Amino acid sequence: MSSDPYAQNPELERIIPARRRGRHLAPRSLSKSTGAIALVLLWWLATTYGWISEDIFPSPQTLWQTFLDLVNGGELGDALMLSLERVVIGFGFGFVTGVGLALISGLFRLGEDIVDAPMQMARTLPWAGLIPLLIIWLGIDETPKITLVAFAVTFPLYINTFAGIRNVDKTLVEVAHTLNFGRAALIFQVILPGALPNLLVGLRYSLGSAWLALVFAETVNAQGGLGYLITHAREVYRVDIIILCLAIYALLGLSADLIVRLLEKLLLSWRQSFDGA
Amino acid sequence: MLSSEKARHSLAVSVRGLTRRFGERLVIDALDLDIKRGEFVALLGASGCGKSTLLRILADLDHEIEGDVRVSPRRGVAFQSPRLFPWKRVWNNVVTGLREGRDRTHADAALTEVGLAHRGDAWPKDLSGGEAQRASLARALVRNPDLLLLDEPFGSLDALTRLKAQALVADLWQKHRQAVLLVTHDVEEALLLADRVVVMRDGTVAHEIVVDLPRPRSPSERQFGRLRLQLLDWLGVVETTPPASRSPSLISQISDGH
Ligand SMILES: Nc1ncnc2c1ncn2[C@@H]1O[C@H](COP(=O)(O)OP(=O)(O)OP(=O)(O)O)[C@@H](O)[C@H]1O
Numbered sequence: 438m439s440s441d442p443y444a445q446n447p448e449l450e451r452i453i454p455a456r457r458r459g460r461h462l463a464p465r466s467l468s469k470s471t472g473a474i475a476l477v478l479l480w481w482l483a484t485t486y487g488w489i490s491e492d493i494f495p496s497p498q499t500l501w502q503t504f505l506d507l508v509n510g511g512e513l514g515d516a517l518m519l520s521l522e523r524v525v526i527g528f529g530f531g532f533v534t535g536v537g538l539a540l541i542s543g544l545f546r547l548g549e550d551i552v553d554a555p556m557q558m559a560r561t562l563p564w565a566g567l568i569p570l571l572i573i574w575l576g577i578d579e580t581p582k583i584t585l586v587a588f589a590v591t592f593p594l595y596i597n598t599f600a601g602i603r604n605v606d607k608t609l610v611e612v613a614h615t616l617n618f619g620r621a622a623l624i625f626q627v628i629l630p631g632a633l634p635n636l637l638v639g640l641r642y643s644l645g646s647a648w649l650a651l652v653f654a655e656t657v658n659a660q661g662g663l664g665y666l667i668t669h670a671r672e673v674y675r676v677d678i679i680i681l682c683l684a685i686y687a688l689l690g691l692s693a694d695l696i697v698r699l700l701e702k703l704l705l706s707w708r709q710s711f712d713g714a
Numbered sequence: 715m716l717s718s719e720k721a722r723h724s725l726a727v728s729v730r731g732l733t734r735r736f737g738e739r740l741v742i743d744a745l746d747l748d749i750k751r752g753e754f755v756a757l758l759g760a761s762g763c764g765k766s767t768l769l770r771i772l773a774d775l776d777h778e779i780e781g782d783v784r785v786s787p788r789r790g791v792a793f794q795s796p797r798l799f800p801w802k803r804v805w806n807n808v809v810t811g812l813r814e815g816r817d818r819t820h821a822d823a824a825l826t827e828v829g830l831a832h833r834g835d836a837w838p839k840d841l842s843g844g845e846a847q848r849a850s851l852a853r854a855l856v857r858n859p860d861l862l863l864l865d866e867p868f869g870s871l872d873a874l875t876r877l878k879a880q881a882l883v884a885d886l887w888q889k890h891r892q893a894v895l896l897v898t899h900d901v902e903e904a905l906l907l908a909d910r911v912v913v914m915r916d917g918t919v920a921h922e923i924v925v926d927l928p929r930p931r932s933p934s935e936r937q938f939g940r941l942r943l944q945l946l947d948w949l950g951v952v953e954t955t956p957p958a959s960r961s962p963s964l965i966s967q968i969s970d971g972h
């Protein structure tokens with residue numbers, strides 16, 4: 438017996454324990470933020486050393502000062518609240534419509550015949566192009582903005598939830614049948630949980646579209662809100678305010694994404710799926 | 715007339731002239747089968763001969779059939795694969811769909827019966843193959859059915875766990891006396907558990923044998939060995955090794971698909 442079996446069996450492959458495999462790498466949270474930190478650093482360098490003019494792209498310091506000014510003046514808080522309110526209300530309407538219609542066409546053959554074809558047609562409409570029409574129909578107050586957000590939210594949710602319902606494992610529906618599930622139990626205990634992974638994908642997309650729709654609606658037809666702040670800033674050539682508002686849009690989008698991730702963690706812990714190597 | 719009415723009354727399953735086609739292919743062909751209330755029937759047959767198809771029909775899952783099929787309304791089914799709801803914890807999987815007693819204590823009692831009480835809080839994805847199958851068995855049993863339809867419920871159990879599970883089913887059957895239709899590839903399992911063994915071939919019941927042995931049974935009894943040889947012969951398995959030296963089960967020889 439040799440102390441090193443490898444010498445005698447060179448054709449054997451070593452299976453490396455996971456802990457050792459990643460020993461020299463930084464923790465996950467650090468490796469995740471490396472890219473972002475590098476970008477900010479580059480930005481800071483480019484503006485401080487005058488590679489880019491401050492008129493075109495303000496430095497981090499300037500942006501921070503603008504942020505403080507707007508916060509202290511109260512403009513930012515008001516605009517943010519107004520924008521958030523529009524998104525939340527629009528999203529609420531869109532969610533109910535999208536998921537509701539997906540349930541109707543996902544669960545019932547007749548529902549599919551009636552609902553699905555119009556939805557697929559309406560889906561191809563570029564919703565941003567609806568703005569002029571919405572203004573004419575609904576005026577210039579809150580309604581057209583909320584409608585646009587709802588419209589943008591409805592379709593990703595509808596498409597994904599519908600696909601999710603139709604992807605539910607047939608064998609589990611059979612089990613439900615052998616266990617004498619009623620219609621409600623079948624829907625709430627089998628079909629909806631089975632469609633949930635897809636629904637959450639739809640949720641993610643739709644939150645993205647919600648912000649996008651809001652930006653469109655607010656910049657075209659502005660009466661308060663972050664978009665109004667941007668349009669106003671354009672008129673007075675305040676690049677810093679525009680970029681700040683865009684950054685805030687991005688952050689809001691990011692936090693929406695985080696919320697969905699959290700939901701996935703909470704609601705899909707039963708799932709066995711590939712998390713990436 | 716009266717006597718046949720009465721006979722029907724004491725049945726858990728009554729099948730007459732059942733035919734099932736998949737396209738042109740005749741999988742079940744004018745099959746007749748009766749199972750009395752409280753009777754334990756084992757169904758043997760080569761892989762792909764239509765055992766699961768028959769079971770699905772009896773479980774009210776397949777209606778593309780011809781013929782007259784009647785079954786007890788209170789059925790428990792355990793499929794060939796466990797088919798647990800992945801989004802329900804194991805205990806919740808067991809009691810789901812129950813009209814009453816959909817609580818943890820009831821679930822734990824059922825899980826204890828299949829030796830799985832310690833895994834009640836797990837997600838199905840974290841169960842081993844055999845554990846999942848036992849959970850699925852518990853789910854079928856907890857409903858206290860008049861008819862148990864079991865499709866190879868011990869298929870993926872190791873030899874020892876399989877023996878325990880067989881003893882468990884035997885116990886539960888002694889206690890509750892429900893009618894059982896057990897699909898299996900294991901001739902010994904069939905002979906250990908069943909009152910009657912039915913061999914399916916060419917889409918119909920080709921042979922059947924009444925197992926008139928006292929329980930608990932043991933494979934070492936002479937009569938047991940004789941029935942075993944008979945069944946193996948019907949299944950087309952040629953036994954070459956003498957009984958003394960053969961492995962505990964013959965599953966691998968009988969099934970070519972599993
Ligand atoms: N939905 C289907 N469509 C077409 N053919 C099918 C379908 N379901 C089953 N079959 C065929 O019917 C035959 C019987 O299938 P079944 O599942 O009943 O076999 P089995 O006796 O249970 O086999 P095993 O012991 O391998 O589980 C097989 O040849 C199978 O390919």
Ligand SMILES: [Mg+2]
Pocket residue numbers: 765766767794865
């Ligand atoms: Mg089968």
